[in-house]
Amino acid sequence: MGRDLRAADLDLSEDLVNRIAGARSASVLTGAGVSAESGIPTFRGAGGIWEKYDFRKLATPQGFREDPQLVWEWYQLRQREMLKASPNPAHYVIADMERHYQEFSVLTQNIDGMHERAGSNNVVELHGSIWRLRCVRDGLVTQTDTPVEEIPPLCQCGSMLRPDVVWFGEPLSEDVVEAASRAAASSEVMFVVGTSAVVYPAAALPIITKNSGGLVIEVNAEPTDVTTYADASLMGFAGEILPALWKRMRRTESFMKEHPFIPNW
Numbered sequence: 001m002g003r004d005l006r007a008a009d010l011d012l013s014e015d016l017v018n019r020i021a022g023a024r025s026a027s028v029l030t031g032a033g034v035s036a037e038s039g040i041p042t043f044r045g046a047g048g049i050w051e052k053y054d055f056r057k058l059a060t061p062q063g064f065r066e067d068p069q070l071v072w073e074w075y076q077l078r079q080r081e082m083l084k085a086s087p088n089p090a091h092y093v094i095a096d097m098e099r100h101y102q103e104f105s106v107l108t109q110n111i112d113g114m115h116e117r118a119g120s121n122n123v124v125e126l127h128g129s130i131w132r133l134r135c136v137r138d139g140l141v142t143q144t145d146t147p148v149e150e151i152p153p154l155c156q157c158g159s160m161l162r163p164d165v166v167w168f169g170e171p172l173s174e175d176v177v178e179a180a181s182r183a184a185a186s187s188e189v190m191f192v193v194g195t196s197a198v199v200y201p202a203a204a205l206p207i208i209t210k211n212s213g214g215l216v217i218e219v220n221a222e223p224t225d226v227t228t229y230a231d232a233s234l235m236g237f238a239g240e241i242l243p244a245l246w247k248r249m250r251r252t253e254s255f256m257k258e259h260p261f262i263p264n265w
């Protein structure tokens with residue numbers, strides 16, 4: 001990791017790079033792979049979280065009801081790890097892209113807050129945030145930027161707080177689904193970065209873009225279901241591929257015309 005991939009090495013036609021750079025609206029769907037180079041583990045595959053931990057006990061409402069202490073111990077550990085981690089070049093390129101496109105959204109399945117820390121503003125957190133806690137009784141949400149101390153943490157009302165994240169079998173917030181679907185439908189380009197694209201409804205978002213006539217550009221360490229319909233699949237580490245892609249985009253005529261003061265090297 002950390003290799004400086006040459007922009008010219010990307011397997012992308014000049015025509016496709018021009019279309020990507022010349023688009024007016026774009027979005028990025030990200031998954032755990034975008035934060036892997038920050039040292040935050042992914043869920044599936046070798047070394048993934050679900051290899052070591054049982055998702056039924058840790059990421060379902062039933063698991064929380066049965067053993068909130070255990071679930072909170074896991075989230076506290078992850079809060080500590082995430083706080084120590086820093087955004088990587090992939091997060092920073094995505095934040096830069098927001099300044100290029102007239103309309104741009106980051107649709108993230110991650111709960112780590114890395115996109116915001118890298119400078120992205122328009123972020124839709126599909127599966128919630130580890131930095132928000134929600135009262136199990138009245139749904140009141142509080143924000144935090146430090147790991148919880150006492151576990152399980154309690155609300156002022158005396159009830160238990162839970163992480164404000166979406167577990168298996170729970171619906172995503174209606175507002176979030178609405179915002180993400182709208183962004184997907186209006187995107188001329190969607191980048192799909194570091195997700196296995198097996199968890200729904202998030203995995204349906206690039207299909208919405210594709211069916212609405214937009215381009216789907218995948219960046220992943222390995223093939224996924226998205227590979228079968230993407231307009232291009234760039235295989236490799238997001239922290240290497242995205243900076244190389246961004247460099248190629250900055251050299252296109254449409255980019256230089258629009259941003260004459262951004263260097264194209």
Ligand code: BJW
Nearest residue numbers: 031032033042043044109169194195196199200221237238
């Ligand atoms: C790199 C890289 C590098 C690595 N560079 N790439 C059957 C049974 C049970 C449920 C279902 C079922 N069929 C369908 C469902 C629904 C279920 C679902 O989709 N399940 C499938 C798994 C089958 N979905 C849900 O339950 C959702 N809710 C729902 O559908 O509600 C409906 C409803 C309506 C009305 C009433 C009630 C319900 C909710 C899903 C919530 C997912 N939650 C989690 C945990 C969140 C909190 C937390 O983090 O603690 O979200 S699970 C986990 O998976 C997490 C992730 O956001 C999500 C997606 O994973 P992601 O991000 O794709 O990571 P990985 O690890 O899978 O992939 C990483 C990728 O990166 C890989 O491809 C690598 O190659 C790549 N990579 N390094 C580039 N450096």
